[in-house]
Amino acid sequence: MRHRVVENKSCVDRGSTPLARRKFLHILISKHSVGFQRIKNTLLMGTDYGTHNQRPSAFPVKDGLFKQRDSARAGTITGRERKRIQRVDLVGVVRFLMMRFLVLFRGTFQGFRHPEFCSLVRLIGGLERADAFQGLQPCWKGEGNEETRQHGDVFQWVELDSLEEARRIASRSVLIRAIFICWGCGRSYQECLDNVLETDPDMEPLLSDGDESFKCVIDGFGRSYSYDDQISKMTFFTPVLSKLKAKVRLKKPAHEIWIMEDVFPSKGHRHIPDRSEQPRQVFLGLKIADGGHHYASSYTLKRRKYIGTTSMDAELSFIMANQAVVKPGSVVMDPFVGTGSIIISAAAFGAEVIGSDIDMNVLRGKEDRDIRSNFSQYNLNFPAGIIRCDLLKSPWRDGSVSGGWLDAILCDPPYGIREGSRSFNEYEVPEELKAGHIPQTKRVRFSDHLVNLLDFAAKNLVVHGRLVFWLPTTPDYSDEDVPTHACMKLVSNCEQVLTMRFRRRLLTFEKFHSLERAELDSELVRLTYGERSTKSAHTNFAATVLRQQHRREETLELPRRK
Amino acid sequence: MRILTHNFMQCPRSKSYPMRLVPTEVETVETEYSGEFIEHMLKRLNWDVLRSTASELELGELPETMPESEESNPEAFKLLHKILMETHVKSGTLVSGDGSTTYQINNYIANMMTTSTDPSTSNEQQKESEDVDME
Numbered sequence: 001m002r003h004r005v006v007e008n009k010s011c012v013d014r015g016s017t018p019l020a021r022r023k024f025l026h027i028l029i030s031k032h033s034v035g036f037q038r039i040k041n042t043l044l045m046g047t048d049y050g051t052h053n054q055r056p057s058a059f060p061v062k063d064g065l066f067k068q069r070d071s072a073r074a075g076t077i078t079g080r081e082r083k084r085i086q087r088v089d090l091v092g093v094v095r096f097l098m099m100r101f102l103v104l105f106r107g108t109f110q111g112f113r114h115p116e117f118c119s120l121v122r123l124i125g126g127l128e129r130a131d132a133f134q135g136l137q138p139c140w141k142g143e144g145n146e147e148t149r150q151h152g153d154v155f156q157w158v159e160l161d162s163l164e165e166a167r168r169i170a171s172r173s174v175l176i177r178a179i180f181i182c183w184g185c186g187r188s189y190q191e192c193l194d195n196v197l198e199t200d201p202d203m204e205p206l207l208s209d210g211d212e213s214f215k216c217v218i219d220g221f222g223r224s225y226s227y228d229d230q231i232s233k234m235t236f237f238t239p240v241l242s243k244l245k246a247k248v249r250l251k252k253p254a255h256e257i258w259i260m261e262d263v264f265p266s267k268g269h270r271h272i273p274d275r276s277e278q279p280r281q282v283f284l285g286l287k288i289a290d291g292g293h294h295y296a297s298s299y300t301l302k303r304r305k306y307i308g309t310t311s312m313d314a315e316l317s318f319i320m321a322n323q324a325v326v327k328p329g330s331v332v333m334d335p336f337v338g339t340g341s342i343i344i345s346a347a348a349f350g351a352e353v354i355g356s357d358i359d360m361n362v363l364r365g366k367e368d369r370d371i372r373s374n375f376s377q378y379n380l381n382f383p384a385g386i387i388r389c390d391l392l393k394s395p396w397r398d399g400s401v402s403g404g405w406l407d408a409i410l411c412d413p414p415y416g417i418r419e420g421s422r423s424f425n426e427y428e429v430p431e432e433l434k435a436g437h438i439p440q441t442k443r444v445r446f447s448d449h450l451v452n453l454l455d456f457a458a459k460n461l462v463v464h465g466r467l468v469f470w471l472p473t474t475p476d477y478s479d480e481d482v483p484t485h486a487c488m489k490l491v492s493n494c495e496q497v498l499t500m501r502f503r504r505r506l507l508t509f510e511k512f513h514s515l516e517r518a519e520l521d522s523e524l525v526r527l528t529y530g531e532r533s534t535k536s537a538h539t540n541f542a543a544t545v546l547r548q549q550h551r552r553e554e555t556l557e558l559p560r561r562k
Numbered sequence: 563m564r565i566l567t568h569n570f571m572q573c574p575r576s577k578s579y580p581m582r583l584v585p586t587e588v589e590t591v592e593t594e595y596s597g598e599f600i601e602h603m604l605k606r607l608n609w610d611v612l613r614s615t616a617s618e619l620e621l622g623e624l625p626e627t628m629p630e631s632e633e634s635n636p637e638a639f640k641l642l643h644k645i646l647m648e649t650h651v652k653s654g655t656l657v658s659g660d661g662s663t664t665y666q667i668n669n670y671i672a673n674m675m676t677t678s679t680d681p682s683t684s685n686e687q688q689k690e691s692e693d694v695d696m697e
Contacts, residue, residue, distance in 0.1 A: 328596075329602055331603075331606075360671075381593050385567030385672065386672070387563070387567070387671070388672065388674060390674075393574045395674040396571060397570050397608075398572070404606075
């Protein structure tokens with residue numbers, strides 16, 4: 001019966017509006033009436049699905065989809081009904097029941113958009129939802145090379161379960177500007193207007209002349225407009241806007257209608273956009289959720305009291321916490337905590353945080369400023385522990401014995417530019433000097449730290465816990481540089497270009513099964529990585545980037561003073 | 563450092579677990595109660611260690627067996643919240659299980675790298691002599 005669903009494809013394409021979805025459902029139900037009584041009842045009971053956006057919890061179609069995958073998880077549908085439902089293209093039905101949203105991203109950190117979004121779907125909906133998630137679709141399907149594409153794709157389509165899901169994702173994401181229900185889109189203003197009039201989207205809350213209010217916002221990606229320009233663009237949409245009966249209120253309106261232009265320079269992102277250039281895409285949409293960029297601005301390092309040379313940018317540390325799926329009650333550790341800039345983002349999301357570092361000076365802080373004062377600056381609960389220790393001689397109970405205890409590990413390991421990778425230097429201390437002796441540390445190879453970090457994560461994370469860290473690289477990076485571990489699965493790998501020679505990659509690993517099962521393999525993996533690590537882009541990183549031979553890792557291993 | 567963290571720590575030298583916590587200064591900071599968090603943490607904690615630490619520190623007597631849920635023993639959960647979440651050890655020592663090594667806790671920071679054996683004479687504030695090569 002797949003072909004019949006395809007027949008109604010135009011409706012599916014317009015499925016972003018509740019009205020179109022309702023029309024499609026009527027066609028579907030009338031054509032496949034046999035066996036659909038139950039669906040019909042459920043849906044007709046909730047005809048307002050489009051406006052309430054709440055599906056009854058025991059919704060048979062969706063259950064049916066999951067049952068296709070896992071027949072053991074039988075729920076509300078009998079075997080006979082299931083067979084009938086499965087005869088229709090269920091994926092098509094479910095996809096159609098999903099709501100399509102327009103996501104407007106910020107122009108920065110383009111490589112991180114998709115991984116962050118996927119992590120948030122997992123955070124809000126759980127593992128099963130994340131498996132079924134279809135991903136983001138760039139709105140722009142035209143020409144452009146890979147790099148230009150990534151920079152320009154601030155408009156993306158996404159299919160989500162409900163308005164609620166979209167709102168919750170947006171509120172956590174630092175990369176999303178806003179999420180919209182798209183009323184119409186096109187390659188020019190005229191096309192966009194025609195599209196709106198043709199599809200006749202459901203503008204329900206704004207059609208009544210009750211207490212509802214709205215305002216119109218003009219937004220150009222890569223451009224700003226004078227007052228007169230804005231007025232003329234709004235006037236263009238009069239055929240649509242005149243239907244709305246709600247009051248216009250410019251201060252604190254209940255709804256916002258956005259006219260969005262994508263004027264990405266046609267020559268590519270390295271070129272300055274020309275004022276005369278026409279927009280390549282135009283969208284008209286109702287904003288339903290704002291992004292969570294306020295996190296990055298209210299936690300900015302500019303106003304933080306205690307920072308150091310390696311403090312992580314607030315925006316990036318929130319991306320890291322999102323990548324690690326940190327939620328209230330998670331236990332999060334940063335083994336290279338420094339001034340605590342990364343764990344602050346996790347604590348802001350309600351996690352219990354633990355930080356450790358080998359450098360006592362940075363933990364102790366200056367005068368009245370230290371990690372704790374940063375936490376009190378933002379009114380966060382104090383960290384569960386700040387420990388001075390060496391990751392290579394870990395003071396943590398061996399997790400493999402008792403099962404994992406950490407939900408996430410977030411860190412930016414020291415790689416030798418500003419902070420060197422260090423380890424406790426073991427040597428004999430004469431008896432009379434032992435009291436008050438503070439042991440020396442020595443430099444170790446970065447790759448030793450890396451292998452240890454993975455091992456530490458595999459031992460101490462709970463299953464499905466995540467390890468998120470930065471790997472410094474150069475343009476010589478190859479995928480083989482990424483360390484591997486038998487228990488850890490690479491979830492995402494995104495690059496941030498810092499300078500011509502210096503890049504870093506945010507790696508996200510997930511522990512996918514417990515250590516016992518992989519213990520033997522892990523030894524093997526570690527050995528093979530040990531050989532490879534001498535040839536990777538991050539070997540002798542400081543020496544390569546700064547072009548200073550004396551920073552080579554083998555020279556650093558010798559203590560200079562004895 | 564909180565008792566929660568102590569429950570996960572072992573001596574990095576002798577690998578003995580648990581370490582004995584001997585606080586000299588303890589602070590109580592009130593935090594919002596979350597029964598959900600406690601329930602979720604219980605599976606990861608070592609109950610016997612937690613129980614003995616709580617009674618050594620005179621924080622209260624926990625039941626002999628781990629309470630299953632908040633409904634079954636709400637008082638124990640309230641007490642657990644006080645022990646795990648609100649009690650901060652400002653200063654004191656951590657002594658490894660075999661008594662061979664003592665680690666200092668100063669200004670809420672536990673130093674797990676001292677080689678000192680005698681807690682009374684060790685001086686944490688001493689200038690560190692470790693910065694061998696400048697970055």
